[in-house]
Amino acid sequence: MSKPLKIAVLGFWHVHAGDYARQTEQHPGTELVAVWDDDPTLGQPGADRFGVPFAPDLEALLSRDDLDGVIITTATDVHRDLMVQAANARKHIFTEKLLAPTVTEATEIIAAADENGVKLVVSLPRLAHGYTRAIRDVIDSGELGQLTYGRIRLSHDGAVPRDGTEGWLPQRFFDPKAAIGGALTDLGCHPVYLLQQFLGADPETVSATYRSVAGRGLEDNAVVTVGYRDQKIGVIEAGFASRNPFTIEIFGTDGSLTYTDAGNVLRVAGPASGGEERQVPVPEHGKDPFGQWVDHITDGTRADDNLARAVELTRLVEAANQAAAEGRTIAYEAPTR
Missing domain, CATH: 3.40.50.720 (NAD(P)-binding Rossmann-like Domain)
Incomplete structure (x- = not known):
């Protein structure tokens, strides 16, 4: 350049x-x-x-x-x-x-x-992280068998009052008009697009439970459940009211995997290890979305995958917010292929 x-x-x-x-x-x-x-x-x-x-x-x-x-x-x-x-x-x-x-x-x-x-790029950074590629490789290998369940949790304590303050996350993040939604719409985006990466972006149903631990105006504690036509269940958890290790769990008919960022540890149990749990190496992160954006500008290319995933992320967040607002499970309007 x-x-x-x-x-x-x-x-x-x-x-x-x-x-x-x-x-x-x-x-x-x-x-x-x-x-x-x-x-x-x-x-x-x-x-x-x-x-x-x-x-x-x-x-x-x-x-x-x-x-x-x-x-x-x-x-x-x-x-x-x-x-x-x-x-x-x-x-x-x-x-x-x-x-x-x-x-x-x-x-x-x-x-x-x-x-x-x-050239438009949306920041979906965890798609470039090493554990995402390692988990995708395990799933693609077929070792887990038919996938049955996935759960991803991400949270921080930004809404929790500390030392006389209302919490380190600004109050504007709880403005219904400006923020659109709370923990699920902000931090929960990461578990959403990761679950879509691992289980698919075409569930049949969506339900959501939102709660406000700190009472600051929007949910700071959220669980979204998606059901797939092949009977998989996906669970997305996001919160502003607790500090927990980032966790991924994927289960199938033949095996399971768990990942935690506490130590950056990925463990898999399946036929390749006789059903015993083994630790799988996690590679280095790939190029982050900002770097990808610069490359798309200089190379004159379109961020096809990023934009497709950004739309599907929006689709599921929009559906989850509707399900929570209406207090019911809703039919998911999957994209027309």
């Missing part, structure tokens, strides 16, 4: 905005040049933190000829309008999950990107 891509961060609403700004500084192919936020109390400190100008005028920022791309870390409810605006300005887009509140909006964003030749 002859010169780095010039990138602006749009929105310091999300807690990962600073992480992506730092990645932009550290990647040899990118340069952070500006920060915008419709709330200067968020945007100005973000700009000051990274030593770049705060741009109060979004239209003027997007009209800059020297701006190549944007990182969008605003509230989820404005993703559609902001990304379509950026796409129409022909700025490449990297965004925090969730891509959009609804599948309709997600497909509108992707269409706008495609129409303008914009």
Whole structure:
């Protein structure tokens, strides 16, 4: 690359905005040049933190000829309008999950990107992690037999009051309009797209139970159950109210596997070890989504798999939120193939 891509961060609403700004500084192919936020109390400190100008005028920022791309870390409810605006300005887009509140909006964003030749990537980082590839290899080997059950849990304690504070996760994450949903819609995205990777993205039914331990306005404790036509069951657990090891469990008719990030340990029990449990090596992580985005821009390629998975993630989160709101199991509207 002859010169780095010039990138602006749009929105310091999300807690990962600073992480992506730092990645932009550290990647040899990118340069952070500006920060915008419709709330200067968020945007100005973000700009000051990274030593770049705060741009109060979004239209003027997007009209800059020297701006190549944007990182969008605003509230989820404005993703559609902001990304379509950026796409129409022909700025490449990297965004925090969730891509959009609804599948309709997600497909509108992707269409706008495609129409303008914009490279769009959604941050789904755990798909590139070593344990994901190792688990996929075990499943593909057939050692587990017919899959019957999968469970993935991810949680942190961001909603729990500590030392006189309401918790380290900002209250804006519990705003029903801006955040769309709580623990499931934010942190729960990771278990959702991983379960879809391992068990499939075409369940028959979805049910959900949401609870609020800290009482901050949205769920901080969530369980989603999906049922498949071949009788598999998948369970997605997400929380802002407990600190537990990240855990994956997959069971089949012939074997089982468990993974925990406590020690980065993957264990498999199946025919290859006489039914006894054995530890399976976990490879290094692959290239992260930000690096993939830069490659798609420089190579002129489309992130086909990433975008397909981002839409299916949106589809299941949308269905889970509906199931929880209505207090019933709903039929899942799988994509038309």
